[in-house]
Structure formats: C-alpha cells, structure tokens
Amino acid sequence: MTATDVLFIDDDAAIRQAIQQTLQLEELTTETFDNAASALKILRPDFQGVVLCDFHMPGINGLDLLKAVQQIDESIPVIILTGQGDIGTAVTAMQLGAYDFIEKPFNQDELIELLKHALEKRHLALENRVLKAQLRIFARPGPRLLGGESPKMKRVLSMLENLVDTSADILLSGETGAGKDAIARYIHETSERSQHNFVAINCGAVPENLIESELFGHEAGAFTGAEKKRIGKFEHANKGTIFLDELESMPLALQVRLLRVLEERKVERLGSNVSIGLDVRIIAATKSDLKSKSERGEFREDLYYRLNVIQIDIPPLRERREDIHLLFHHFALIAAARYGRESIPLNKQQIGLLLQHDWPGNVRELRNRAERYVLMGPVALDEIQSAASVDTPTPQSLSDMVDAFERSMIQNALQMCQGSIKDTMEYLGLARKTLYDKMKKHGLDKAQFKEDADHDGL
Structure with a gap:
C-alpha cells in the first residue's frame, strides 16, 4: 500500500480537486476529505505524511483539528489554509504547535515547497523514533537481527x-x-x-x-x-x-x-x-x-x-552484496545517534568501494567500518580503497558485479529521495522509462521507500 504524503481537508469540492491534481503532478500522494471527523478516523501515530486543512470547516474547525492531531502524535505537521481575516487565529494555531499557515489566495509553488519541508521534518521525526527504539535494543549485549533484501x-x-x-x-x-x-x-x-x-x-x-x-x-x-x-x-x-x-x-x-x-x-x-x-x-x-x-x-x-x-x-556478506550499502547506512545511523555525530551519506565512489570489498569479517567488519566512518569521516574508507587495489578479484562474473552495483545505486537513490521518481531521475541522470525498466529488473518498488521503513539485514 502506497503511503499518503498529504491528507487534505476542505469542504469545497473544487478546491479539493484542484489541490489534489497540483500535488499529484509533484508526485505527492494525496487523500482528500470534506470534513475533519472523517480524516481523524484514519490518522495513526505512524502516519508518515502532512495534514493540510482549511481553517473554516463545518463541525471541527482547523484549530480543533490541530488539537486532535496532537493527541494522536504531536510530531505530525499540520498546515492551515487561512483567509485574510483569520491571521490572528492562525498565529494562535502556530503558538499551539501548527507547523505553518498559508494565506489564501496562495502561490502553488510556495505551498508545494512548504509541504515538502514538512514531509522532510515528519520523516526525520519517524526515523529518529526508530533509531531511539533501536538504540534501546542495541544497548543490550550482542547484535540484533536486521532486515535483508538479497x-x-x-x-x-x-x-x-x-x-x-x-x-x-x-x-x-x-x-x-x-x-x-x-x-x-x-x-x-x-x-x-x-x-x-x-x-x-x-x-x-x-x-x-x-x-x-x-x-x-x-x-x-x-x-x-x-x-x-x-x-x-x-x-x-x-x-x-x-x-x-x-x-x-x-x-x-x-x-x-x-x-x-x-x-x-x-x-x-x-x-x-x-x-x-x-x-x-x-x-x-x-x-x-x-x-x-x-x-x-x-x-x-x-x-x-x-x-x-x-x-x-x-x-557471508560477499554473497549478498545487495545488502551491503543498506547495512552500512543502518549501522552508520545507529553510530551517529550513539556518539552524537552526523552521518554523511556515501557518494557513488564510496558505495562502489564497499561493493568491491570482500568483507572477510562479514557483518561484524561492516558494522565496525560504519562506526569508524561516523567517527573519522571518509578517511575510514581509505583502507578499503588500498585493499581493493591489491586484492584478487572476487569470484563473481562481471555481469553479476555490474548488476549488484546498479541495484545498490538505484536502491540508495530511491531511499535518499524517499521514493520520489522525479528526484531519483535527477539524482541518477536517467530518463523516466529507463529508471522504471531498471527498477522492474531489480524488483524495486518506490512504495517501499515512501513508507520510510528501516528494513536492514544482518
């Protein structure tokens, strides 16, 4: 099931249709409602999107909706559409925890930019929530099982x-x-x-x-x-x-x-x-x-x-190279949260180094390397680069290695772009049809990345 990016509430059918079409062009999945009560029935603490609502609505108005959403999860961003006479009330809503308000008539580009920033904040909040839960688990002796895509x-x-x-x-x-x-x-x-x-x-x-x-x-x-x-x-x-x-x-x-x-x-x-x-x-x-x-x-x-x-x-890790980058990313996030450091995403060359390495120490070696990367930066990968220049080639065909690298690169781009095909096309420099063909070839679905779930393997 595709995750909803924007939950839009407005009692005006024409406005609902217009905004939904605008957001769809930006690949923002939108679910619309004509009243707040219906929208509240589907909201859950794991909702991954943004709530966009008109202030004046029959029954529950924008301010009451904000309070109800905060009871479900206070980190869900709520953006309120207001008329000129509602500015004072909108400021009150901001003081009560609304993410922002936008005044009618509004600029579409401004609305889209605001929604994307709110989505980014929501995804970060959910990721931090997952990290905190993982840290509680990892604080116990020994490693824990993580997901695998291979x-x-x-x-x-x-x-x-x-x-x-x-x-x-x-x-x-x-x-x-x-x-x-x-x-x-x-x-x-x-x-x-x-x-x-x-x-x-x-x-x-x-x-x-x-x-x-x-x-x-x-x-x-x-x-x-x-x-x-x-x-x-x-x-x-x-x-x-x-x-x-x-x-x-x-x-x-x-x-x-x-x-x-x-x-x-x-x-x-x-x-x-x-x-x-x-x-x-x-x-x-x-x-x-x-x-x-x-x-x-x-x-x-x-x-x-x-x-x-x-x-x-x-x-062994060398036989499931599809998992290497996702595992490294996961371990780096855990290390960043543990040490209070920033985890800088790997570039294409660095990902290539990870895929070329044989990882004789398997997942334990990869986890240690990810922790060193968080603490020391890119210099922690220098040893891998040096080893790659003298090690004998891995017993894999060139075709297998190319496929593994291509899949990892597309998977990494989809993850970074949170499933956005448009952003992934720009990041990889691929045409839309080419990207879709390669995703189909490697069994990748944009929906799994829009859900922002942290699925790693050992």
Whole structure:
C-alpha cells in the first residue's frame, strides 16, 4: 500500500480537486476529505505524511483539528489554509504547535515547497523514533537481527518466520561475523520464550576443565575448589533459550553428555545424582562443516545428526552484496545517534568501494567500518580503497558485479529521495522509462521507500 504524503481537508469540492491534481503532478500522494471527523478516523501515530486543512470547516474547525492531531502524535505537521481575516487565529494555531499557515489566495509553488519541508521534518521525526527504539535494543549485549533484501537473506528470514514460535532446536552455520549470534537472539526475542533467559556460551572460550561445570553446574565439594553450589547454563536457561556458539570446539567427551541432555531434556549437576527437568530451546552455532568433522572423527556423528534436524546456513556478506550499502547506512545511523555525530551519506565512489570489498569479517567488519566512518569521516574508507587495489578479484562474473552495483545505486537513490521518481531521475541522470525498466529488473518498488521503513539485514 502506497503511503499518503498529504491528507487534505476542505469542504469545497473544487478546491479539493484542484489541490489534489497540483500535488499529484509533484508526485505527492494525496487523500482528500470534506470534513475533519472523517480524516481523524484514519490518522495513526505512524502516519508518515502532512495534514493540510482549511481553517473554516463545518463541525471541527482547523484549530480543533490541530488539537486532535496532537493527541494522536504531536510530531505530525499540520498546515492551515487561512483567509485574510483569520491571521490572528492562525498565529494562535502556530503558538499551539501548527507547523505553518498559508494565506489564501496562495502561490502553488510556495505551498508545494512548504509541504515538502514538512514531509522532510515528519520523516526525520519517524526515523529518529526508530533509531531511539533501536538504540534501546542495541544497548543490550550482542547484535540484533536486521532486515535483508538479497534473495539468500530473504530465504533465511522466511525460514525464521516459520520457526520462531516452535520449540525446535536449531543449528546455525556460517562464517565468523556472519551474524549467528544476532539470529540466535532474534529467534529468542521474537518467540514465546522471550520473557525468560537467553543464555549464551562460547564453547571455544571456556577452558576444557571448566566447561562441564559451566554448562551443567556443580554441587559444593564436587571437585577441588567447588566451595559452593553453582547453577549451570542449562539450568539458568530453563524455559528460555541456550545458545552454544562455536560448538565444533566442544570436547568429544562432553559431546556425549550434551547428546543425552538433548534427548532426555534433563541435566545433572556435577557431584549430584538428581536429574533436573529442562524446558529449554537449544540453538547451536558453528563456523565449521560438522558433517566433514564427524566423518573424520573430530565431532560425534550422532550429535551432529541430532542437531541437524533444522539447519540454517547464513550466507557471508560477499554473497549478498545487495545488502551491503543498506547495512552500512543502518549501522552508520545507529553510530551517529550513539556518539552524537552526523552521518554523511556515501557518494557513488564510496558505495562502489564497499561493493568491491570482500568483507572477510562479514557483518561484524561492516558494522565496525560504519562506526569508524561516523567517527573519522571518509578517511575510514581509505583502507578499503588500498585493499581493493591489491586484492584478487572476487569470484563473481562481471555481469553479476555490474548488476549488484546498479541495484545498490538505484536502491540508495530511491531511499535518499524517499521514493520520489522525479528526484531519483535527477539524482541518477536517467530518463523516466529507463529508471522504471531498471527498477522492474531489480524488483524495486518506490512504495517501499515512501513508507520510510528501516528494513536492514544482518
């Protein structure tokens, strides 16, 4: 559904039609009403447009409408059309929070410019609202799942939609930095278990002589140094989710006990003979090929097949280049809000550098680069440029690279121009038909950018 840019209220049908036609020529989608009460029924706090209304209307007048809109969301801009005798009242409306007023008869160019400025302010207010919400989430330990536009990430997201509300154990496979931790947290936080603990443990970071106690807990006196009882990670995650990262690093002897926990959903603390029932979802993650490791005897085959009921393969960033620029933009916005800095949009050359880079550190590397860009400016991209001059070419065909670059450029332009075809044509220097043909080729719809939603992927 196309977002409405201007919600126009006037009891004069001729004026409604004239203004609607004028705004449509400027690609401003407009919805008209002959009374304020009908318009108020559809207004919501997430309304992305501007309210334009006549001051004199039957029933609810412009001043009363302003007050009602502010009750819904005070950041929705309200512009009032006034006659010469209404100037004093219009000034009062400004003092009460109206965005502006325009006097009849008005200049069309002046009205359009005012509406576009108001729209820009509204979009900025909504973007800041989203950023604040994201910052609250990102303040918690670990990254969070972001949207993805590439076919591979869309498949991952589609799988997750079908799995989050089940209790099925999941095996995540992907390179370092690809986002396994983020997906694990997303699964937990969007499931019915979100009110309980999410417990993460890196199996490769805990000394082998301590990992069994970490996972299963121990009773006082179970071994030298065990002075008091300790609750293990599994028990602490009861009714929630436990995330076992770098599972390939788990000692073979401990894999036997993990298999038993998976099958019986019970755990015994070290030094105890009492079984404790568990209601826990297990998400395991690996950067290795567990099947190959099990064939070489480096990982228990029975544990691999027990975990491999549902496996999600997370693609590396170099295989979903369509997501690179949107992800960078998202991380830069987050960093700008966190550090109180301005995030300067990338130019075409800088976007090209991002697309050429192989990103061996995947999303983690991209996020760090975006933060450095916010803090240091364009110099933060110099290392990428230097590497691009000496790195071997990526194993992609020239056609694929050109398509990925073209799609990213058009997507970036549509985002910057908030879905305006006219502005996007001017920014890219393309004819209207050419732009539409390329948008169709790459599956891009201007409506998704007019909605101003922040959809990023890992």
